[in-house]
Amino acid sequence: MSARRIFTRPARIAAIAPSLWMALFFLVPFGFVLKISLSQTAIAQPPYLPVFDLTQGAAAIKAAAAALSLDNFKLLVSDDLYVLSYLRSLVVALVSTSILLLIGYPIAYGMTRLPQRWQGVAMMLVIVPFWTSFLIRIYAWINILQHDGLLNKVLLALHLVAAPVVWLSTDGAMYLGIVYSYLPFMILPLYATLAKMDPALLEAASDLGASPRRAFWLVTFPLSLPGVAAGVLLCFIPIVGEFVIPDLLAGSGSMMIGQTLWLEFFTNKDWPVASAVAVVLLVLLVGPLVFYDRLQRRQLEAAR
Amino acid sequence: MAEELAKSEPDAEAADIPLLRIEAVVKKFGGFRAVDRLSLDIRAGEFFALLGPSGCGKTTLLRMLAGFETPDEGRILLDGKDIARVLPHQRPVNMMFQNYALFPHLNVRDNMAFGLKRAGMPASEINTRVAEMVELVKLGGLETRKPDQLSGGQKQRVALARSLARRPQVLLLDEPLAALDKKLRESTQLELMELQRRLGTTFVIVTHDQEEAMTVADRIGVMDSGRLEQVATPRELYEAPSSRWIAEFVGDVNIFDGQVASREAGRLSIATKDAGTIMVAEPRLPITKTIVAVAIRPEKVKLSRRGPAPDAVNAHAINRLEGIVTDVSYLGGVTSYKLKLDSGAVVRSSMANTARIDSDAYRASQRVVAWFTPDDCLVLEQ
Numbered sequence: 044m045s046a047r048r049i050f051t052r053p054a055r056i057a058a059i060a061p062s063l064w065m066a067l068f069f070l071v072p073f074g075f076v077l078k079i080s081l082s083q084t085a086i087a088q089p090p091y092l093p094v095f096d097l098t099q100g101a102a103a104i105k106a107a108a109a110a111l112s113l114d115n116f117k118l119l120v121s122d123d124l125y126v127l128s129y130l131r132s133l134v135v136a137l138v139s140t141s142i143l144l145l146i147g148y149p150i151a152y153g154m155t156r157l158p159q160r161w162q163g164v165a166m167m168l169v170i171v172p173f174w175t176s177f178l179i180r181i182y183a184w185i186n187i188l189q190h191d192g193l194l195n196k197v198l199l200a201l202h203l204v205a206a207p208v209v210w211l212s213t214d215g216a217m218y219l220g221i222v223y224s225y226l227p228f229m230i231l232p233l234y235a236t237l238a239k240m241d242p243a244l245l246e247a248a249s250d251l252g253a254s255p256r257r258a259f260w261l262v263t264f265p266l267s268l269p270g271v272a273a274g275v276l277l278c279f280i281p282i283v284g285e286f287v288i289p290d291l292l293a294g295s296g297s298m299m300i301g302q303t304l305w306l307e308f309f310t311n312k313d314w315p316v317a318s319a320v321a322v323v324l325l326v327l328l329v330g331p332l333v334f335y336d337r338l339q340r341r342q343l344e345a346a347r
Numbered sequence: 348m349a350e351e352l353a354k355s356e357p358d359a360e361a362a363d364i365p366l367l368r369i370e371a372v373v374k375k376f377g378g379f380r381a382v383d384r385l386s387l388d389i390r391a392g393e394f395f396a397l398l399g400p401s402g403c404g405k406t407t408l409l410r411m412l413a414g415f416e417t418p419d420e421g422r423i424l425l426d427g428k429d430i431a432r433v434l435p436h437q438r439p440v441n442m443m444f445q446n447y448a449l450f451p452h453l454n455v456r457d458n459m460a461f462g463l464k465r466a467g468m469p470a471s472e473i474n475t476r477v478a479e480m481v482e483l484v485k486l487g488g489l490e491t492r493k494p495d496q497l498s499g500g501q502k503q504r505v506a507l508a509r510s511l512a513r514r515p516q517v518l519l520l521d522e523p524l525a526a527l528d529k530k531l532r533e534s535t536q537l538e539l540m541e542l543q544r545r546l547g548t549t550f551v552i553v554t555h556d557q558e559e560a561m562t563v564a565d566r567i568g569v570m571d572s573g574r575l576e577q578v579a580t581p582r583e584l585y586e587a588p589s590s591r592w593i594a595e596f597v598g599d600v601n602i603f604d605g606q607v608a609s610r611e612a613g614r615l616s617i618a619t620k621d622a623g624t625i626m627v628a629e630p631r632l633p634i635t636k637t638i639v640a641v642a643i644r645p646e647k648v649k650l651s652r653r654g655p656a657p658d659a660v661n662a663h664a665i666n667r668l669e670g671i672v673t674d675v676s677y678l679g680g681v682t683s684y685k686l687k688l689d690s691g692a693v694v695r696s697s698m699a700n701t702a703r704i705d706s707d708a709y710r711a712s713q714r715v716v717a718w719f720t721p722d723d724c725l726v727l728e729q
Contacts, residue, residue, distance in 0.1 A: 244448050
């Protein structure tokens with residue numbers, strides 16, 4: 044009752060708008076994808092059956108609904124290709140995120156230790172790569188890593204290697220690309236958490252007998268865990284579905300699930316299986332997403 | 348439990364040897380001398396207050412005692428050992444921070460146990476000690492609360508208990524009560540004194556609140572521009588300030604500039620520009636200069652319609668000033684008056700409201716006599 048009185052009409056519209064946005068641009072398209080994932084592939088336009096045609100009457104719709112099946116999902120479970128793709132995606136995301144945390148944490152921590160005016164400069168340096176298109180930056184890496192690329196030229200000139208080394212089209216190149224691209228997403232939430240920590244807490248820890256190293260592990264690190272969780276999820280979730288980086292930098296040996304999806308959709312023109320792959324991917328990521336959402340909500344409440 | 352805590356109380360002899368000796372300490376920030384060749388002895392078991400306006404260097408001095416700043420020159424001796432360059436986590440000194448600096452991810456018990464764990468105390472002993480501290484600061488039942496679930500006064504108690512848990516030789520308190528409201532601050536001051544007396548720990552408190560310093564401390568060091576202006580008991584500081592600056596900084600005061608006109612029978616008569624000739628008791632330390640200032644605290648200035656009764660002791664030596672009441676502020680326990688003398692100078696007087704119904708109260712624009720004895724006055728060299 045009182046809530047209605049507090050919120051004016053514009054405020055209520057502003058509150059509903061994000062939900063409308065989500066319904067229109069996420070739930071409705073997802074409904075389409077879900078429906079296609081339950082259909083069968085067909086040489087037709089669109090390339091699947093059945094098609095719901097609202098002009099044909101209730102009986103036709105009923106018949107179409109009866110034709111929906113879980114066959115595509117059964118295929119995903121039975122064929123190694125898909126299971127291995129999912130597993131590879133999770134492993135790549137896990138390894139990349141671990142490397143990102145190991146590199147990003149010291150950088151973010153170092154940034155908070157800089158004098159105030161240098162912190163702004165450091166922040167700029169972290170953000171500056173965003174000014175160039177992501178795709179161009181990945182192509183730049185191809186240039187650096189390829190057979191007669193910059194890296195091999197430098198190594199040969201310095202006589203560190205006798206013959207060009209194969210860098211491109213390896214898992215190493217892919218991890219390099221992923222870590223390079225996602226590093227700002229790890230650093231920024233970590234920096235935000237570490238920067239707002241009260242320096243008096245470290246003085247208190249030191250006053251109470253903790254050496255600087257112990258003070259870090261007993262005070263700084265536990266208090267930075269919300270930032271760690273935010274950075275980890277912000278990297279892990281999109282890396283699982285990453286397509287461009289593995290496609291351009293990794294070898295053709297094994298695929299991440301994003302590549303498998305692309306293959307089903309564009310090469311095999313199998314929309315239903317591609318849709319099923321997408322649905323399962325989303326279900327896999329719902330867990331971490333819900334966790335991230337809860338975490339953010341808890342932080343908002345704590346800030347109040 | 349209380350008896351056990353009281354054991355650390357120093358005996359009378361030990362109290363004469365300084366526990367903490369600060370020797371010609373200098374701390375510079377760039378070209379600015381925050382602490383400027385400051386020396387000070389603090390005795391064991393003493394409650395010592397560093398008082399001064401903001402920016403006077405009192406917090407810097409405290410932070411050097413804690414080890415968060417290193418002096419550029421000078422020594423800091425604790426029990427005879429120079430600790431000036433000892434790291435904070437290796438000093439037998441603890442600090443209670445201004446905004447408490449409680450660890451937000453730890454509950455009350457773990458906050459209190461933090462320092463004990465670092466000292467490598469066995470778990471059973473930690474439990475006993477924490478229980479002791481909880482009782483000491485009356486926080487029973489709140490042991491598992493996190494700091495953000497506590498009131499300001501409760502946080503203050505946790506911070507105090509945490510800094511006392513290691514039984515430091517010296518406890519440093521940085522504006523410990525500044526965040527509390529007035530009523531709570533006053534009752535906490537009394538608790539702090541009681542606690543200090545019971546534990547016998549040496550307390551060094553930094554405050555900008557002179558009333559707080561006077562309430563809690565045995566001795567007060569007044570700082571200005573990185574130097575100690577005066578170190579004295581609260582009473583000495585108020586009744587015998589060593590300089591005009593201190594007289595004005597500590598409490599209210601009426602000051603008249605003048606010259607020594609004559610000297611007779613332990614009295615100086617001082618010719619002032621604004622208040623005529625004022626008779627003043629000769630101070631213990633002889634006055635060497637002729638240009639002086641006379642200082643009288645407002646509560647020493649009595650008002651009456653006709654002046655003191657003629658049979659008052661030494662009636663002839665009593666100073667009388669006539670003027671018109673311009674301001675009356677009723678403050679409950681006292682009433683504060685402002686008086687305009689014929690010379691235009693303003694004199695402040697505060698009178699205790701000893702009777703509930705006071706038919707004698709003075710009103711604005713009333714002509715009255717303000718009087719005070721030579722002993723009420725203080726001569727300050729400029």
